Amino acid sequence: MTSGGDCPGLNAVIRGAVLGGIKRHGDEFVGFRDGWRGVKEGDFMNLPRGTVRGISKQGGTILGTSRVNPYEGPLGGPEHISKVLKDHKVDALMVIGGEGSLAGANRLAEAGLPIVGVPKTIDNDLNGTDYTFGFDTAVQIGTEAIDRLRTTGESHHRVMVAEVMGRHAGWIALHAGMAAGAHAILIPEVPASADDVVNWVQEAYDRGRGPLVVVAEGFVMGETGEAYSHLGLDEAGRPRLGGIGEVVARIIQERTGIETRCTTLGYIQRGGVPTAYDRVLATRLGMAAAEAAHDGAWGEMVALEGTNIHRVPLSAALHSLKTVPKSRYEEVAVLFG
Numbered sequence: 001m002t003s004g005g006d007c008p009g010l011n012a013v014i015r016g017a018v019l020g021g022i023k024r025h026g027d028e029f030v031g032f033r034d035g036w037r038g039v040k041e042g043d044f045m046n047l048p049r050g051t052v053r054g055i056s057k058q059g060g061t062i063l064g065t066s067r068v069n070p071y072e073g074p075l076g077g078p079e080h081i082s083k084v085l086k087d088h089k090v091d092a093l094m095v096i097g098g099e100g101s102l103a104g105a106n107r108l109a110e111a112g113l114p115i116v117g118v119p120k121t122i123d124n125d126l127n128g129t130d131y132t133f134g135f136d137t138a139v140q141i142g143t144e145a146i147d148r149l150r151t152t153g154e155s156h157h158r159v160m161v162a163e164v165m166g167r168h169a170g171w172i173a174l175h176a177g178m179a180a181g182a183h184a185i186l187i188p189e190v191p192a193s194a195d196d197v198v199n200w201v202q203e204a205y206d207r208g209r210g211p212l213v214v215v216a217e218g219f220v221m222g223e224t225g226e227a228y229s230h231l232g233l234d235e236a237g238r239p240r241l242g243g244i245g246e247v248v249a250r251i252i253q254e255r256t257g258i259e260t261r262c263t264t265l266g267y268i269q270r271g272g273v274p275t276a277y278d279r280v281l282a283t284r285l286g287m288a289a290a291e292a293a294h295d296g297a298w299g300e301m302v303a304l305e306g307t308n309i310h311r312v313p314l315s316a317a318l319h320s321l322k323t324v325p326k327s328r329y330e331e332v333a334v335l336f337g
């Protein structure tokens with residue numbers, strides 16, 4: 001099953017697991033639809049070899065995804081889910097998800113269910129693994145988009161603000177911003193004041209540049225406060241983020257008098273074909289997860305360490321998020337302005 005926000009590479013994981021399991025062990029696979037919803041309701045599709053043909057280059061997930069909670073409602077909880085698995089003769093459940101989905105997976109595994117995990121998030125903020133698939137694609141798309149904003153910004157002598165994803169962690173902003181040569185990068189982990197931003201912008205403008213600011217959606221202006229949200233709640237009850245870029249752009253224009261435009265990249269970052277790097281990483285994780293199931297490594301997830309795939313307890317990904325260390329921010333901040 002795939003669960004949580006989609007990201008490029010999910011299909012490559014599915015293909016890696018199915019092909020690896022069939023070729024090495026003659027396994028049979030089914031895919032639960034729409035994350036925990038399909039597991040709770042016993043809604044699945046058969047996954048013979050032909051169903052995964054050519055899908056590693058496809059974005060999204062052929063299984064669908066959701067942010068449904070495995071513990072909520074009359075169909076939630078280990079007893080019912082265990083019954084669904086037994087009724088359909090499922091020997092192992094592979095959960096491909098982020099910190100939320102894997103938290104559910106961990107609780108179910110602790111209750112005795114045969115579950116292995118595959119870490120997934122576009123934000124690259126999961127601990128226990130060096131990188132998550134989908135992140136490289138998001139950075140690639142972000143960089144290309146920001147490069148394009150750059151040429152129009154320079155032509156009009158405008159400030160361009162690019163808002164990218166990143167609820168708790170600024171990895172996409174940091175990497176895409178660095179790659180595109182941003183004059184300021186604003187991330188959730190490091191507070192920056194309006195004065196800081198205005199100074200960086202003015203400095204670049206005074207050198208004759210079209211200043212470029214990259215901001216992660218979870219950035220908080222000033223020392224305290226909540227991430228900016230005006231879109232209500234998502235299906236899991238979290239504030240939907242997005243819009244801080246416009247706020248930053250307005251402040252820059254008001255304070256500097258320089259015409260400022262904002263572009264929010266949004267779901268463009270999450271859709272479409274995965275990069276070759278993400279396809280390879282995802283395929284390897286899928287194959288390794290099938291092996292983990294054969295070894296009965298319940299409650300563990302496959303992970304990238306250096307260039308190797310190995311296994312760690314699911315709990316390694318759950319105690320805290322992998323946020324951008326201050327040193328990584330300070331390293332690039334030297335180039336701001």
Ligand SMILES: Nc1ncnc2c1ncn2[C@@H]1O[C@H](COP(=O)(O)OP(=O)(O)O)[C@@H](O)[C@H]1O
Nearest residue numbers: 004005067068069097098099100101103104236
């Ligand atoms: N501790 C938990 N136990 C059970 N389910 C959880 C837990 N935390 C989150 N979830 C469920 O997992 C879903 C997916 O998590 P979310 O953070 O939305 O995506 P991701 O798996 O990508 O991190 C949440 O919407 C919620 O329903």
Ligand SMILES: O=P(O)(O)OC[C@H]1O[C@](O)(COP(=O)(O)O)[C@@H](O)[C@@H]1O
Nearest residue numbers: 004005098121122123165166167234
């Ligand atoms: O609008 P959606 O689909 O709920 O997703 C928005 C969120 O999903 C993310 O892309 C990734 O979140 P998860 O990895 O936890 O699913 C965040 O950057 C963003 O805040």
Ligand SMILES: [Mg+2]
Nearest residue numbers: 004098099100
């Ligand atoms: Mg999450």
